Amino acid sequence: MGIKERKDRQKTEMREAILSAALKLFSGDGFDNVTMRRIAENIEYSVGTIYLYFKDRNEIFFELHKLGFEEFYKRQLAIQDVKDPLKRLTEHGLVYIQFAIDYPLYYDLMFISRIPGKTIKSQHDWKSGHRTYDLLKLNISQAKGAGYFKNVDIEVAAFSLWSFVHGIASLYVRDRMMIVPPEAVKPLVTGALKFIERAY
Amino acid sequence: MGIKERKDRQKTEMREAILSAALKLFSGDGFDNVTMRRIAENIEYSVGTIYLYFKDRNEIFFELHKLGFEEFYKRQLAIQDVKDPLKRLTEHGLVYIQFAIDYPLYYDLMFISRIPGKTIKSQHDWKSGHRTYDLLKLNISQAKGAGYFKNVDIEVAAFSLWSFVHGIASLYVRDRMMIVPPEAVKPLVTGALKFIERAY
DNA sequence: ATCAATATATGAACGTTGTTCATTTTTTAA
DNA sequence: TTAAAAAATGAACAACGTTCATATATTGAT
Structure with missing residues (x-):
């Protein structure tokens, strides 16, 4: 029953992808550069998807x-x-x-x-x-x-x-x-x- | 020829009105509470008017x-x-x-x-x-x-x-x-x- | 293999924001 | 009184975070 495990893995992978995209934008031009839309564009997902992995923008910064x-x-x-x-x-x-x-x-x-x-x-x-x-x-x-x-x-x-x-x-x-x-x-x-x- | 003087006086009065409105909003609920529209509402002028007295929002904060x-x-x-x-x-x-x-x-x-x-x-x-x-x-x-x-x-x-x-x-x-x-x-x-x- | 159920992904829409600028109103000086 | 100059307006624009009805993909049972 490794399917749950894979799902968990994919979930953390997605979170990490979001975080690393955020960090990239963050380091690039600071705070205001980290917009939800730019993160989405960066990971090649739609904006809404991010909210399935993070409650809001603040949670990303908190992480x-x-x-x-x-x-x-x-x-x-x-x-x-x-x-x-x-x-x-x-x-x-x-x-x-x-x-x-x-x-x-x-x-x-x-x-x-x-x-x-x-x-x-x-x-x-x-x-x-x-x-x-x-x-x-x-x-x-x-x-x-x-x-x-x-x-x-x-x-x-x-x-x-x-x-x-x-x-x-x-x-x-x-x-x-x-x-x-x-x-x-x-x-x-x-x-x-x-x-x-x-x-x- | 006191008309230039009066104009100058009115200009600084307006600037002061804007600043005091900004300060009021500022002290009330902090940073994000100071929006151009709220300042305008407060001094009973339209948004655009503020830009005749201040270059932008930052200049207000700088003042x-x-x-x-x-x-x-x-x-x-x-x-x-x-x-x-x-x-x-x-x-x-x-x-x-x-x-x-x-x-x-x-x-x-x-x-x-x-x-x-x-x-x-x-x-x-x-x-x-x-x-x-x-x-x-x-x-x-x-x-x-x-x-x-x-x-x-x-x-x-x-x-x-x-x-x-x-x-x-x-x-x-x-x-x-x-x-x-x-x-x-x-x-x-x-x-x-x-x-x-x-x-x- | 089929299918209903569940999980995941989408992106238009909403209400904000700062800023601009064509238009209108008011004030000035002749 | 009137033409010119100054001051004020507010709709329009692009961008933002967030939501949610809709669509797609994945699952486990038949």
Whole structure:
């Protein structure tokens, strides 16, 4: 009775085709470029068909945002072998910002855009977010064990560091850095990561 | 020959009427609520008329964003009389975040949204932004004079502090704080402002 | 192989949106 | 009073997300 299995497979294949078409349009020219009609055209199906696989346009973006979190988490895991807790935390920040630079549209979807925010009503859906946040808290508590963050609550430290790198990333992603000349951006960012170390 | 004057006056009156209608709709239900047709209905003119006073919808948002910056700057000036440089800087951050809480839609327009970002091509249009940034740098250099920020470049410090408060503000404005329980937000923010002081 | 039932796909239609522009109305100066 | 200039109109256009009656394809039973 492998027919049910095949149907399930075809269903996920279709969902993946839709998502990858959406991502292609997304990366091509940003948000507004991802229209239902263009997705349909891309996968060579009619518009209505998409609605058999996704509730609406938001659900597509929500699914993309989850894919983004996967890559995000992978990158953060990759630097967990850095021995020195201080270096690891700074690396953590660097990886965070680099992700925003490499995948500005993913970052947008994950941390800025309102589109998926509506779908994320319950904390439950933010699972992907919690996982990386826990990793940050772990690294902070280990740094604490090594003598850093004296008299600082871990929750406060985690929130502070997150806000810091998110601030940098979102200023970059949303083009609010023209206040500084373009060639100054990189040294400014590395300088900022050195600066925040003073608070550790 | 006061007729030219009257015409000019009427032109700015019309522009103001349009802007205030837009602001009303904006504050009412956010972004998507500000449609050209609704603005027109509100000022009791036809849609086409708006285009005689504004190039397009973006120009309306751009003008609103400038209004936001005025209130923003006013608030920041108001705390310049705080004597202690350290206290003044922290107050600066607090005022920044409080603005985002009080006028989330203005904040959005000014620092997050892409709508006015397109209109801001040249640095020239960001004048309102530069003014407040200069104020921050002034406060930092004065704190430097009082012994803080040793071995820290002012540009780096300014960028760091801005990123920090912007991170907090934009996480708040764009609803990315459900990772912490609602009642924990306030102590977290004040805690974060205490934390960043450690880097001064 | 046939056929009714079920699942899948279609695309015209609906109500929006921002923007344009030929037309009409109002205001101006002679 | 009237011709010219300025201001206002709103139907029309293309594009959008979404829905749904209709059509096609696939299924399992006869």
